[in-house]
Amino acid sequence: MGFSASHICFQAGSKAILDDVTVQVQPGEMVAVLGPNGAGKSSLLKIMAGEQRFFSGQLHLNGRHYGDWSAGEIARMVGVLPQSSELVFPFSVAEVVMLGRLPHSTGRVRDREIVSQALQLLDVAHLSEALYPALSGGEKQRVQLARVLAQIWEPCPAGERFLLLDEPTSALDLSHQHQTLEVARRLSRDGAGVLAILHDLNLAAQYADRIVLLGGGRLVAEGTVDQVLVPEQIRALYDIDVTVMRHPRENRPLVVTL
Incomplete structure (x- = not known):
């Protein structure tokens, strides 16, 4: 079981964007x-x-080829938070989060309970009646994550749940960056698999179980935080001098630029 992308190749025109990349995330881990x-x-x-859809390679979700699942089944197992979500209709925050319950048939009472819990978890319950387009960028990001969490809130009979996050902390202040990643990690501890694209090496070191390092469309490294976050590798990929030390309070690496 798990969610895997195997030997993925993808081109935009004549440019190779991904070249034979294989990545997998298992239930219960954050990558x-x-x-x-x-x-x-x-x-x-x-x-x-x-x-x-215009790529070569294979996707497998919970032991089956991705294309063998129906769209509804996938929606109940996989939640996706893109980099940005454009929504110009004057929906309230609660209505936006309720959209996450569309793949389900759990009834309005249960759906409202889940929406309320998701809003509280992401610290946006006080905005439930506010109009979504009027929110700040960071508030919108937290509301959209609440929507995605509402979508995969409960275990799914069809298979394990997975959360895909594309730069989920990009519009957030420091406090909410940590809150968002703590929520994602908590979901993984509850049995879901989480894959998050991040830019901050130290946030990845703090919250991830494994790290996948990409460079030039190829898989550069994959492994535990300690295996991947080493000075030589970071220097070669990012073209910057760093030192990696142990965090003064936590047993994890701390990347410091020189």
């Missing part, structure tokens, strides 16, 4: 995908989310 701009991170996530 961070790192790499410089143009590494192919977002393209990989779009392929795994079913948004990009």
Whole structure:
């Protein structure tokens, strides 16, 4: 069981965006995908989310080929938070989060309970009646994550749940960056698999179980935080001098630029 993308190749015109990339996430783990701009991170996530079909390679979800599942089944197992979500209709925040319950038939009472819990978890319950287009960028990001969490809130009879996050902390202040990744990690501890594209190496070191490092559309490294976040590898990929030390309070690496 799990969610895997195997030997993925993807081109835009004559340019190779992804070249023989294999990534998998298992239930109960949080995987961070790192790499410089143009590494192919977002393209990989779009392929795994079913948004990009013109690629070669294989996707498998919970022991079956991705295409063998119906769209409804996938929606109940896989939640996707894109980099940005455009929504110009004057929906309230609660209505936006309720959209996450569309794949389900659990009834309005239970759906409202889930929406309320998701709003509280992402610290946006006080905005439930506010109009979504009037929110700040960070508030919109948290509301959209609440919507995605509402979509995969409960275990699914069809198979394990997975959460795909494309730069979920990009519009957030420091406090909400940690809150968002803590929520994602908590979901993984509850049995879901989480794959998150991140830019901050130290956030990845703090929250991820494994790290996948992409560079130039290829898989550069994959492994535990300690295996991947080493100075030589970071220096070669990002073209910057760093040192990696142990965090003063936590047993994890801390990347410091020189």
